[in-house]
Amino acid sequence: MPELPEVETIKKDLEEKVKGKRVKRVKIKNEKCIKAPSPVEFVKRIENKIFREIQRRGKFLIVKLDSLDALIIHLKLTGQLIYFPKEGEELNYTRLIFIFDDHTQLNFADLRGFGNIWLLPEGRLSTIPALADLGPEPLGDEFTVEKFKKLLKGRKGKIKPLLMDQSFIAGIGNVYSQEALFLAGIHPERNPSKLVDEEIEKLYNNLRKILREAISYRGSSVDTYVDLEGRKGNYEQHLNVYGRKGQSCPRCGAIIRRITISGRGTYFCPRCQR
Numbered sequence: 001m002p003e004l005p006e007v008e009t010i011k012k013d014l015e016e017k018v019k020g021k022r023v024k025r026v027k028i029k030n031e032k033c034i035k036a037p038s039p040v041e042f043v044k045r046i047e048n049k050i051f052r053e054i055q056r057r058g059k060f061l062i063v064k065l066d067s068l069d070a071l072i073i074h075l076k077l078t079g080q081l082i083y084f085p086k087e088g089e090e091l092n093y094t095r096l097i098f099i100f101d102d103h104t105q106l107n108f109a110d111l112r113g114f115g116n117i118w119l120l121p122e123g124r125l126s127t128i129p130a131l132a133d134l135g136p137e138p139l140g141d142e143f144t145v146e147k148f149k150k151l152l153k154g155r156k157g158k159i160k161p162l163l164m165d166q167s168f169i170a171g172i173g174n175v176y177s178q179e180a181l182f183l184a185g186i187h188p189e190r191n192p193s194k195l196v197d198e199e200i201e202k203l204y205n206n207l208r209k210i211l212r213e214a215i216s217y218r219g220s221s222v223d224t225y226v227d228l229e230g231r232k233g234n235y236e237q238h239l240n241v242y243g244r245k246g247q248s249c250p251r252c253g254a255i256i257r258r259i260t261i262s263g264r265g266t267y268f269c270p271r272c273q274r
Helices: 004-017 039-046 122-127 145-152 159-164 174-184 197-216
Strands: 023-028 034-036 051-057 060-065 069-074 079-084 094-100 105-110 116-121 257-261 264-268
Touching: 004 051, 004 060, 004 079, 004 197, 023 039, 039 069, 039 116, 069 079, 069 122, 116 122, 145 197, 159 174, 159 264, 174 197, 174 264
Parallel strands: 034 116
Antiparallel strands: 023 094, 051 060, 060 069, 069 116, 079 105, 094 105, 257 264
16 A cells, blocks of 8 residues: 555645646546545536645545545555546556546556545545544654654554554555664564653654655555556665565664564564564
8 A cells, every 4th residue: 555655756746747737527437436425426526627736644645626625535555546648548447537628637546446535625524534533744843753752652552553553643554664663673563652762762763764765766666556657666675674574684684574463464673673
């Protein structure tokens, strides 16, 4: 599933390619992806409207229209947004096509069909529970190390699934939680409430570092993620532990292990991470 760096990359691409464009026509290829309103109402309310502003919140993309409606997109596991410079192009598993008045188009394709799209008045975005319940943005100015310490205080369980909990921190998933924990030297099964201040500060700094680096490389294409032009991200080759079971740790040379935590494959160095 695309995480914060991948969704942020798509957001920036949308700002470059489609911001300010008017939707001439919408072609719905599969109604399942539209969660609200009805497909007929969806088309009626978005055609002839301008993509006024592009935002990201966690793993959600929010496109504000000049009508004061907002288009909300969650790519889930295999969703892709692909921009075409001319009308008439179509991908396998295309679910929805936005055709603009300059004859360019934006396709929403989704192999497994789990992605969701809503069109709601801007004031009603909180009616999407997963969006309303999001935690702080890890790269936001308000997300300080002191706030991180307060969020961790008294938390039970294991640190890695907590980092992936979108109501705890927004946008972090399986890949970057593992990479941040590796850089901080923290075992993914550690109890969050047992972390000392020095460990929390290392995790905070490395979490923000890894996210910024991944954005600079346009994300990681460890699954089906591609950017708006169908290109893979360039950060996968810089990952330290994710997907590297049986390889040598880049720090100490120990063999990277894989375990399952909360149903997700998790890679770590048994020597570096304690």
